[in-house]
Amino acid sequence: MNSRARIACWAGDVAHWGLVNVLRRNGGNIPGALALRVDPALIGSLAAGLDRSVMITGTNGKTTTTGLIADAIAAGGERVVCNRAGNNMESGIAAALLQGRRESPQVGCLECDELYTVRVLPRVRPRALVLLNLFRDQLDRYGEIDHTQDVIAQALATSPETLLVYNADDPLCAAIADRVPNRGVPLGVDEPTGLEADRVSDSRFCARCNAPLDYAYVHYGQLGSYRCPSCGWGRPQLAFAVRNVELGRDGYSFDVEDRRADALVTHHLSCRYNGLYMVYNIAAAFAAALVMGTDAQRFQGVLDAYRPASGRGRTFSVGGRDVMSNLAKNPTGFDRMLQEIKTENGQLMAFFLNDKDADGHDVSWIWDVDFERLGDLPDLERIFVGGTRAHDLAVRLKYADLPAQPVVIQNLGDALRQCADQPLERTLHVVANYTAFPPVVAELGRLEKNFAPATSGAQASVQASAGTRSDAAPLPAPLALDHPLRIVHLYPDALNLYGDGGNIASLQKRCAWRDIPVDVDQVLMGQELDLFDADVVLLGGGSDRDQLAVAHELRGQREKLASYVADGGALLAICGGYQLLGTSYQMGDENIEGLGILDLVTTAASTRLIGNMAVNSSLCAEPIVGFENHAGRTVLGASETPLGVSLVPGTGNNGEDGGEGILHKGVVGTYLHGPILPKNPGVTDWLIAHALRRRGLAVELAPLDDTAEKAAHNVALKIARRK
Known part of the structure; x- marks a missing residue:
């Protein structure tokens, strides 16, 4: 070991000693970071x-x-x-x-x-x-x-x-x-x-x-x-x-x-x-x-x-009730935890979601978690949600249509006290993502030693509504449709990167809650594209490889999609799907031919536009919120209109002209995921109303109880405005 390495080791040792003996902290990464500055x-x-x-x-x-x-x-x-x-x-x-x-x-x-x-x-x-x-x-x-x-x-x-x-x-x-x-x-x-x-x-x-x-x-x-x-x-x-x-x-x-x-x-x-x-x-x-x-x-x-390390898979005993803690930080990991809960016939559960730097600020992935599988549980009683993005979880679980509606909590003590009426043999299953998990484990350690089942004052919790109509709204007469509204999801087996299934769920549920009959069809890779009686079409986002496969797939059926758009059909295109509708886009150094349905061109940049953002749009009264993550720089032709104006400078289509997305007849193209529709019910309702008008039904949609959606929207808007 050379002299520089020995000095680096000495510096790391001093840092570790100070952290442990003076600051009473775990050494962590700091000694290594300091030593590497001395000797990379x-x-x-x-x-x-x-x-x-x-x-x-x-x-x-x-x-x-x-x-x-x-x-x-x-x-x-x-x-x-x-x-x-x-x-x-x-x-x-x-x-x-x-x-x-x-x-x-x-x-x-x-x-x-x-x-x-x-x-x-x-x-x-x-x-x-x-x-x-x-x-x-x-x-x-x-x-x-x-x-x-x-x-x-x-x-x-x-x-x-x-x-x-x-x-x-x-x-x-x-x-x-x-x-x-x-x-x-x-x-x-x-x-x-x-x-x-x-x-x-x-x-x-x-x-x-x-x-x-x-x-x-x-x-x-x-x-x-x-x-x-x-x-x-x-x-x-x-x-x-x-x-x-x-x-x-x-x-x-x-x-x-x-x-x-x-x-x-x-x-x-x-x-x-x-x-x-x-x-x-x-x-x-x-x-x-x-x-x-x-x-x-x-x-x-x-x-x-x-x-297991750090409390993963650990069972705590709190007030005579077992509480099992687990970590999950992405869709696949979360699905594995849900499968484990199902195996144990879970009845009580709490999910925590943070969006700190170590977690990733984009929480759209929760819509790719198959929470719907919990609906098979015969005795599901309580679901609690917490963390910095608890309201996003509440919306996700609301649209999963489970027998128990989610309740927003501040901590696990709230959840355990609200389970006081449940038999003690019922385990509380807790799943948290990366930065939410250590506080959960620490709290469980404290509660295991000292838990007061009774609480004074009001509970700090909010239950998500199950999609009921607003109390002030009169019940509309059932719509006279000769066949249900047909929602077509294009290639979910390939373009599924940003929780686009949540957009389908939002369209489907907001129709069903209004007694508007609706069918959802999927068009998978290799299948014939049939848009003859389609009312709303979704084209989602995907990785470069998957997007290229869809481009090849759609090129041979371009005229069907082009005719649908020309006829005013409602279409929501997200990120890669949005780029694909233009004349061309870039994948690395390669220029890929688009479908040429919209007048827009996307080129590649060396940096990505990443972060929460908000857009003022004519589609709805509230700003549209979402998360962007794209290297493409999209420029609209002179005849095209952007979806709206970005409230956050340096975001949107290209980070320069202030525009985000496109609004072309019935087409809403956007870089916003999150996914866009659940947190922006005004956009969902615009697509539904547009589809009904195309059917010749100029009806006013009955308002719904959007308490949960508005709470998640407001959290995202607050984050975007901090930028």
């Missing part, structure tokens, strides 16, 4: 002193898998340095190596944020990189998944000797393995499990030719057994295969077949945790432990002794 190459210097190392990355499950691998290696008597607390950026890894060096560690077991692999992996040069999965997560920070894939592939290319242990059931992970020189160790679940698949997938397109993948079975998200019918690319042969998965009262049991050698070796494992995601985490940890040279016979003992 410090991670490489410290890693060079290890015998070997393993790095773990991916969207979900990093902390659990890292802890299991570290425990498995340590069970063999070796000293391990590990960032167990989940501080997985460059400074957190440096801090862990700094503190761990005093015990002369032999093995490094390091969790790494996906975007930091390109900075850390070339310096550590680990024996193996474990790639768990890739799901959309914090799109305003990570960007599209294509970008995350590129970063991980670039990192691996700098260390070609590193083994890639990866989840081959995920085509997004398999696509990385397909393009890097590193030797791969694929793992997966090699049989259908019969579990409930997720409603939304992050990508089911071929990594080589972009054709839709065929699946023999899907476990959840895009995970499963897949093959491209066009070019033949598919899930690789598994080196580690999970089979015979069984869910019992006390968790999962399953076999892991080690197929690396000519002679098959089968290992039986069991865990007390529910959720197929834990099976994947455990299988990945087991495969990595073997790659790192550990004894397979010790792994079951490690699994029996393991306790």
